[in-house]
Amino acid sequence: MLKEAIFHRPKNNFAYAYNKDTLHIMIQTKKDDVKKVELIYGDPYEWENGKWLTESIVMEKKASTSSYDFWKGSVKPPFHRLRYAFRCSDKKETVILTELGFYQELPQDIANYFCFPYIHEIDVFNAPDWVKNTVWYQIFPERFANGDSALNPVNTLPWGSAEPSPGNFFGGDFQGILNNLDYLVDLGINGIYFTPIFKASSNHKYDTIDYLEIDPQFGDKVIFRKLVRECHRRGIRVMLDAVFNxxxxxxxxxxxxxxxxxxxxxxxxxxxxxxxxxxxxxxxxxxxxxxxxxxxLNTKNPEVKAYLLKVAKYWVEEFDIDGWRLDVANEVDHTFWREFRKVVKSVKSDVYILGEVWHDSMPWLKGDQFDAVMNYPFTKAAIDFFAKQSIGTQKFAESITSLLYMYPENINEVSFNLLGSHDTARILTTANGDKRKIRMLFLFQLSFIGTPCIYYGDEIGMTGDNDPGCRGCMVWDREKQDTELYFFIKQLIALRRTDELFGNQADFRFLDINEKGCIIYEKRLVNRRLIFILNNSDSILRIPTNKLNFNNSRIIEWIFSKGEKLQKE
Amino acid sequence: MLKEAIFHRPKNNFAYAYNKDTLHIMIQTKKDDVKKVELIYGDPYEWENGKWLTESIVMEKKASTSSYDFWKGSVKPPFHRLRYAFRCSDKKETVILTELGFYQELPQDIANYFCFPYIHEIDVFNAPDWVKNTVWYQIFPERFANGDSALNPVNTLPWGSAEPSPGNFFGGDFQGILNNLDYLVDLGINGIYFTPIFKASSNHKYDTIDYLEIDPQFGDKVIFRKLVRECHRRGIRVMLDAVFNxxxxxxxxxxxxxxxxxxxxxxxxxxxxxxxxxxxxxxxxxxxxxxxxxxxLNTKNPEVKAYLLKVAKYWVEEFDIDGWRLDVANEVDHTFWREFRKVVKSVKSDVYILGEVWHDSMPWLKGDQFDAVMNYPFTKAAIDFFAKQSIGTQKFAESITSLLYMYPENINEVSFNLLGSHDTARILTTANGDKRKIRMLFLFQLSFIGTPCIYYGDEIGMTGDNDPGCRGCMVWDREKQDTELYFFIKQLIALRRTDELFGNQADFRFLDINEKGCIIYEKRLVNRRLIFILNNSDSILRIPTNKLNFNNSRIIEWIFSKGEKLQKE
Ligand SMILES: [Ca+2]
Ligand SMILES: [Ca+2]
Incomplete structure (x- = not known):
C-alpha cells in the first residue's frame, strides 16, 4: 500500500458538516491501490468498561483521477461529536490511519483519532436554498438594450453600429432591460447578474465614482427599484456587482x-x-x-469599512437585491469579508454572496465569508475540452473530478458555473464558430452540479474576442439571432428546472468508458439515472449499451437535435 | 518520482503569511525521493511582451519523517501578491507542480499557478509578542497555598493532611498565592495560568455558578485586583480559565x-x-x-453570546488580566470564538487567547480565533518517550517533527507546551519516580520552540496520579521539596530567558544521528548553534563529535549535573 499518498485532514473538503446533523468524511488514496476503506468512529465520551465504543461503515469509492481514488462516507453523530480513524486494506495488508499516523491496530488512546469535535449549525456552510435552483443570466448593462435615448451619454453610437471598443458607448440602460424581461422569462432564466451599475465613467463601470448612486446613463433609483420589482414579479433574482477592492x-x-x-x-x-x-x-x-x-481601498481602515458596509447594506435594504458579486474578492482581506457577510445577512438572510476568485477558493468557502466563487476552473476545463479541443476526454474528466472533490458537496451545489463573461472571449469565437461545440458546452454546463450562468447573447450565437470584443451590443434582430441555439438552451433550462436529476439533486460521475473524444457521465438518484453521451469528436461513435449497466430498467432516450428534444421509449 | 505523495495547498501550514511582508511556502514530498525543489513565483500582474515575469528560489529541505521530506521557502513579494509553482527534480525527471496538477514545463496560462492573492496585515496570524518570551506556571488555586483561613470552606482539611479526592477542600486562596509570589519570581517564571477562579461549588471550579464573581473561598475582587497588580509588578502575566462550553x-x-x-x-x-x-x-x-x-451553553443564542462576551471583556477591562484559557474550546462554535477574539482584543490588544484543543487545531489558528492551543500532542510525545519509554527515538523525533510542520512557524512560537496539567498524571508519577527522566523532560520542554508551562509542584518533584491525584496540596516544607530539581529548572528557565537560541529565536531540528535511546537536536541561528544531547537510555553513550559538524568553530560545553550548569571551553 502506498501510505505516503493517503491524505486526510479535517475541516475542509475532507471532513465537513453537510448540514446540522450530517458529517461527510473523505479520504484520498493512490489510484487503484487500496481495495477497501472503512471509517471507524464514535462519540468521544461513550465508553463502557474502560473501552471506547466505536462503529464502522464501509466508505464508497466515489471517483478517481489518474493519481487518486476518492472515498467518501456520511455519518450522523447522535450527539454531534465525532472521533474517527480509517481502516485501509489492500490484498496484502490492513492499516489504520489516525491523526498521529499509521498503526497496525486500532490505538487504545483516543487522542490518536481524528476529531470533528462538534457540529454547530451556526458554523455549517449555508448558502441560500434558492441558489441551487437558479439559472443565471449575466447582463452588461451598457450593451443589453437601449430603452431610453434621453439618458444616452454624449457620443453614444447607434445600437450595434460599431465593434465594441474600450471607450465607446451604445446607450444601454434599465429601460432597455425592462423592455426585454419577457425575453428572459421565455428563455427560462431566473437570476440576473448585472455587472456594475453604480456611477462610474467607463462603459464597464468597474471604476466606481459613487457606490451609492446609479450611473445616470442607466437611469435613476426609481427605475432601478422598478426593475428589481419587475424581476421579482417574474421570479427572477437580482445580483449586483460590488467593486470593493x-x-x-x-x-x-x-x-x-x-x-x-x-x-x-x-x-x-x-x-x-x-x-x-x-x-x-x-x-x-x-x-x-x-x-x-x-x-x-484600505479595507482595514474602520472608516472605509463602515462606508463599504453601508453600501453593501443599502442596496439590499432599500432595493431588495438578492445577491452581491464581489469583484477581485481574493485580494480583499478575509476580515472584511467576514464582516460583510454578517452585515448583509443581517438585513436579508438569503442573499447570495459570490466572490470573484479564479483559483482554489477553500479559504473563502468555510461558511464565514462567501457562498460561492466564480468557477473559472470549471470554465477552463469545459472550454479547453469542448471549444478548443486542446485537452482530451481523460484530462477533462480528471479536471472536473478533481474540482468536485476539492470542495464540500454543499459548496459544489451553489458554485457559479460560467462558460464565459465580460472578462473572456465569447465561447462561439473560441470554438471557431462551431455551433455543435457550443451546444455540448451548454448541455454540459446545464446538466452539471452548481448554478449555471449564461453570458448575455451567447444563447443566440453572438461572437466576440477578449475584452472589449466580448462586450458587443445584444442582437435583437430576430433574423440575426440563432434561434435554434436559443431553443436548444431554452429546452435545457426547462429540463434543469423541472427534472431534479438534471439539476442539483443528483450525484454526478463520469462513467468508466473512455471513447475517443466522447464523454459519458451520469446523474443518479436512488432509482433513476440520467446518462449523458456527448460526442466531441468528428466521427460517428457506437456506444455499447452493455457497458452502461442498464440491466432491465425501463429506458427513455432523448436525442437533442436542431434544438428539439426527441423522446423515444 | 512519487508524484502522488507530493502535497501542497495554500492558506494553512503549506502557505501562510509569517508577517505582513513575508510568505512561507512549504511542500511535502516522499522521503528521500525528490532531490531538489525550486519555487517559481511572480506577481500576477507583472508581464513583459506577453510573458509573465517570474523568479525562483531553491527550497530548503528542513526536516524529514519516515514518510515525508518537508521543503520550505520564504518570499517577500514587493506588491504583496504571489502566484507560484514548484519545480521538483530527482535523478530521472523534472516536473512542475501547479494547482491544476503536474506539467512537464511551466504552463503559459497563469490560471494554473497556486495563488496567495494578497498579504493583508489584518489577516496575518498575530499572537502577542510577549508570549514568545513567557514561561508559564499553572496554579490550581485550591491547592497552591492557604493564606487566609477565614475564607476556608466548611470541612476544609489541614494543608496536605490527606490525599486529594474529588470532593475535599484544603482552603487554597489568593492570599496564599500572594504570599508566595516571590517563590515564583525566584523560579523565574513570568506568566501564571490559573484554573478557574469564578464562583463554583467544586474544588476545581470548572462548574461555574457565576462568571462575574470570584469564588469566595479564594477571596474577593479587591484581593484579586491586588494579585494581578502584584504579578504585573513582578513582570508576571496573568491568564484566567473560562468555561464557556x-x-x-x-x-x-x-x-x-x-x-x-x-x-x-x-x-x-x-x-x-x-x-x-x-x-x-x-x-x-x-x-x-x-x-x-x-x-x-447555547453559544449561538444572542443573549448567551452577549452574556459570555461581557464576561470575557469584564475581567480584562476591570482587572487587566493578560490571557484567557478556554476550556473545551473545540466544542464551542467558531462563530462565537471569532466574536470573542474581536471583543477581547478591542479592550486590550495583546491578550493571549489559548484554546483547549487536544487534536489538530489548524481550523482554530488561522488568525481569526485563537493565538494558541494547549499542545497535548507535544505532551504525549514527550511523555511517551522520556517518561514512559513506550516509544523510541525515531518515533519521538517523527512525532515532534510532524507536529512542527503541521503548523505555521508563527503558531509554533506561541504554542502552549505543557508536560502535565490538572487533567493528567504528574510526570514524576508517570516516570515511576525516575528523576533523571523528569530532568530530560524539562530540558526538552524548556529548550523547545513555543511557550512552556510548568504545572505547580512538578518543579519540586511532587507526585500524583490522574485526577484527583495530580491535584495535591503544594509542598512548602523545604525539607520535602526536591531543591536540586528546583535549581535545575530555575537554571533552564534562566537560560531560556537570557539566551535567544535557547528560546524561540532559533530554528529547531533533530540531527541526523540515531543512537539507541539518545536524541540529539540543535537550535541554530546564523552563526551560532546549541546542540542538545539527551541520553534517555540506561547506558553511557559516546557521541562522535565529527558527526555534529563542529568544524573549526569555538565550542563551549555545558553539562547539567545535580542542578548545576558546568561550563567548559
Ligand atoms: Ca439609453
Ligand atoms: Ca483559605
Missing part, C-alpha cells in the same frame, strides 16, 4: 487625496507608500494590478 | 430552567431536546460529555 480614479475620497495629499481626511482610505502620491513613473500607492486609475 | 449545575439560568422549564426566559440558553428537561435515565439536553450537571 479598489475605487475608480474619480471617487471623491481619492480626488480629495490627490488634491490635499497628506492633509486630506481620506489619506488613509488607500495604501499610500508616501506623500505626495504620484502616478509617474509608477504609482506610489497600491493599485489593482499596476493601474494607477484603480487605487486599492 | 457549559455552565455548572447551579448557574442561575440553568436553575431557572429546571424550575420553570419551558416558561423560563432562559429556556434557549441551553440545548434542550424537549421539555420538561430531566436527567434520568439520561439527560434530554446537551451536556459536556454525558455529565448532566454540566449543561452545554
Amino acid at each position: 479598489h475605487s475608480g480614479y474619480h471617487f471623491a475620497p481619492f480626488q480629495d487625496v490627490l488634491e490635499k495629499q497628506e492633509k486630506s481626511k481620506y489619506k488613509d482610505w488607500f495604501h499610500a507608500w508616501n506623500f505626495p502620491i504620484v502616478h509617474k513613473p509608477k504609482p506610489n500607492y497600491d493599485t489593482f494590478g499596476f493601474v494607477h486609475t484603480m487605487p486599492k | 457549559h455552565s455548572g449545575y447551579h448557574f442561575a439560568p440553568f436553575q431557572d430552567v429546571l424550575e420553570k422549564q419551558e416558561k423560563s426566559k432562559y429556556k434557549d440558553w441551553f440545548h434542550a431536546w424537549n421539555f420538561p428537561i430531566v436527567h434520568k435515565p439520561k439527560p434530554n439536553y446537551d451536556t459536556f460529555g454525558f455529565v448532566h450537571t454540566m449543561p452545554k
